Amino acid sequence: MSQQQVTNNTTEWKCSKLLIKQKPVKGLIDSGLTKIPKIFVRPSEDLAQELTYKNIQVQVPVIDLSGILDADWRKQIVEQVRIASETWGFFQVVNHGIPPTVLDGMIDGIRKFNEMDVEEKRRYYSRDYTRRVRFISNFDLFASKTANWRDTMNISFPDQIDSEKLPASCRYLFEHFIYKTILK
Structure with missing residues (x-):
């Protein structure tokens, strides 16, 4: 095995381990990665069919x-x-x-959440789909060939909002969005 293969395998292993240990994509970047790890790159044969459609207007x-x-x-x-x-x-x-100010507020709230301390964000990290508030990275990590280079915040309050479950950094913005859109 060449040094390059060892380096790639080590990077992939570390990357997989970080994802499994609730280290979101931003955490991977913050850990010092300088290249997109192979685990996130779709094989060219998977992209071949998509590339044949590049001249079609969609x-x-x-x-x-x-x-x-x-x-x-x-x-x-x-x-x-x-x-x-x-x-x-x-x-x-x-x-x-939905007023643009409310949409902008949600984007700002998500930005503030993503800038939070890793330990604080980890409280919301879960693969348990029954949780009302959950932060997840690579929702299909164990099912797909390649990992998704994205983090997702899912908030589900079908009946009433429990403000205490929302992240403090963006609680007001999320509540404002929910009241303006769902509980109007």
Whole structure:
């Protein structure tokens, strides 16, 4: 085995170990990585089919919610969501009524969360899908060939908000977003 292979294998092993030990992507960067570890790089054969479509113009489905309060329009909107979800798996929503200041506040809240001390963030790290607030890195780490280079904050309060479960660094911003969008 060459020195390069040993170095790559050691880096991959450390990287996998860090991910499993609740070290999010930002933690990997902070640990001194200078190159994207191979564990995050999709093999070229997986990308080959995607590359053959590079000249095709793609338009992400856009769903306009401005008529959501009208029963007839709502049926059409629900159908658009169904089609976009089945066909694309995602879509863009416009005229949703969420003020830009609230959206900017959520982005700021997530930024503040990601800048928190690693130990503080670790309190929220969990692969337990029943937790109302959880921070996770590489949701499919043990199922896919390559790891996802992303961290995710998931907040789920279907009935009421328990403010104490929200991270202090972004609690107010999250509450404001939830009240403006869900509990309006």
